[in-house]
Amino acid sequence: MTTTVTLTGTGVPFPSAERAGPGVLVSHDDVHLQIDAGRSTLMRLTQAGISPHQLSALLLTHLHSDHVSDVADLAHTRWVQDHMHGTGPLPVVAVDGHAPGFVRRVLAANAYDVDIRVQHVQDGPPEVIGHWFALPHTPAEVWRSPCGRVCVEAVRVRHEPVEQAVGYRITTPEGVVVVSGDTRVCEEVAALSAGADILVHEACRSSALAEFVRGTRFETIFSYHADTVALGAMAKRLGVPHLVLTHLIPEPASPGQAAEFEDEVRQGGYEGHVSVGHDLLSVTLEQGVR
Template identity: 75%
Template sequence: MTTTVTLTGTGVPHPDAARAGAGVLISCDDIHLQVDAGRSTTMRLAQAGVGPHELAALLITHLHSDHVTDVADLVLTRWVQDHLHRTGPLPVVAPDGRAPAFVANLLDAFAYDVEVRVRHVQEGPPEVAGHWFATPDVPKEVWRSSCGRVVAEAVRVRHEPVEDAVAYRVTTPDGVVVVSGDTRVCDEVADLARGADVVVHEACRASALADAVRGTRFETIFSYHADTVALGEMAQRIGIPHLVLTHLIPAPRTPEQEAEYEEDLRRGGYRGRVTVGRDLAVVTVGGPA
């Protein structure tokens, strides 16, 4: 078996042709888990050679728009193609609370399209198989593949004022992958990530840009994202062997700017392997970047 991690989107709410909205694909042979589905996720999956019909589940970390704008596209595309693949509704795993209502209302804007397609082509309306869980304060299993080879756990993270934000820990026969979602550096993610082989973590150059953003709205935004220096300290303290940075604030435009992210981690004391994320970058669990 081989487990791979593909960054389907490394961007933020501001559009960037090189960086789709937040998303991470974890694949173990024929089991594909998509974590979050920001802008253009469906297209990035196509570039990665994975269709919506091949997803075992979509795991949602939280309901910020840049993490969920492409959920509708995944659901509708899977539905339109169901006559070819017969894979049925998309399983969506997310914290209980506001997620069920979000999913229930997801396709309201497409009511006419659904009506026309059902009348002429489709056998029935699109459906989502919701798997909701109470947001746990300690890691808890929230999903398991039918074969039992792949397990996902979740824990609450610190992304206030957003409610019910979580990180995921995915265990496969090859190793462990943790995806932080959006959060400041916190003990909850540290505990979840202990013993992981690869940690995909959001990254914000808050320390480096503190003077530039002081007194602006960005100072508030930075307060609930993960400072790269603090992230480096945490990653070294708990022994993360490979740290993959995504949701990059600000988006690096040059190799020199990418290097600044790694320099921040080193300033925090981190000595492990670093991948500064680009869309469609692939990491093999237990193997080279």
Template identity: 85%
Template sequence: MTTTVTLTGTGVPFPSAERAGPGVLVSHDDVHLQIDAGRSTLMRLTAAGISPHQLSALLLTHLHSDHVSDVADLAHTRWVQDHLHGTGPLPVVAADGHAPDFLRRALTANAYDVEVRMQHVQKAPPEVDGHWFALPDTPAEVWRSPCGRVGVQAVRVRHEPVEQAVGYRITTPDGVVVVSGDTRVCEEVAALSAGADVVVHEACRSSALAEFVEGTPFETIFSYHADTVELGAMAERVGVPHLVLTHLIPEPTSPDQVAAYEADVRRGGFRGRLSVGHDLLTVTLPAGAAPADGGTGPSGASGRVTAPDGGRR
């Protein structure tokens, strides 16, 4: 058995033909957890071989639109297809506060579609199975798979003025995966990452581009994202074996620009395994294991990454 971590989207609000909105799929056996659902998540999930009815839960890090713009599509498509699969409403795990209202509005936006489909095939209106948790200052378990083998912890992160922002730590029998969500480099994610095998962290070239953004709105935007140099220092201090960068600001569109991200993180002191994310990049745990199907992994993409050397150093 293996665990796979697939980036379903590595983009940001700026539209990109190459990068879907933010999202990560963590799969172990028949447990499939989607963290965030930005633009085109459903298409990337389909490319990864996962349909909405197969998701065990959707975990939301926060409600910035780039992270949730495909939530309605996921939940609604699962409802439209439920007569085929019968898996019921999509379980959604999120910090309590704005999330229940957001989900309610997202589902009711399609009221006319619901009305006419219920005259046809669907028997009841769409809903989600909400698992709302109190914002935790220290890591706290917020979900566990019915089989008991996959657990999820959450902790609040630093994305102010967004207060209800969390990162997740997912533990499977194969290892530990951390997904930072949107945050500055912070002690909360550092603590969450201790002992993790893979840390998927948002990345922003704040210090490298400081002089170019000074005095512009981008200076403000950069201030609540994770500076790549600081991130390298944090990951080294914590001993992260494999750091995967996502939510890339700005989008790297050439090998040189990818290398600039790597150089920033190395300048911060990080010596572990480093991947600059692209859509459908897949990491397999335990490091060095072949995917469960013995094939190309759920992505079916050339971006599959394994760590045959066990990772670090």
């Protein structure tokens, strides 16, 4: 058994033919955890060989639309397929604030389709199993697989003005994977990442592009995302062996622009392994990148 991390989406709110909306799949044996579900997540999961009925849980970091726009497709398609697989409702793990209402509204959006399918095929309407938790200010366990082998912890991250934003730490028998969600570089993520084998972290070239965005709306946007140089400094301090960059801001349009993300992380002093993310990039704790 190996623990595998697959980037199901590395994009930003602007649509891209090459990058789906933000999402990360962490798998250990038959435990499959999807963190966030940006646009086209369902299609990327299919490309990765995972069907909605195989998901053990969907973990939401926060409710910015680019991270949750495919929740509806994921939950509804799992429901449509349930008469074939019998896996039941999708477990959803998220902060007990705005998320439960959001998920209820997502399920209600297809009411007409649900009524028709219940009359002819389905045994009942779509549901989720909510694992709602209080916003944790220090890392706290929020979910554990029924087999007991996979533990998920969460902590509040710094993505103001979004208050209910978290990152996740997934511990398997082989090691630890941390997924930052959207955040500035902060001590909360540092605490979550202590001893991690792989840190999947959003990356924004805010220092390098500061003069270009000064006085624009992008200056505000950059202020609540993770600067690449500061991220490199944090990863160096923590001794994280493998840093995976995702949710790349701005989206690189060439291999050279992608390489600049790693260059700036190195400027922060980080000397470990860096993977600049692309959709379906896969990392295992035993085998490295492929």
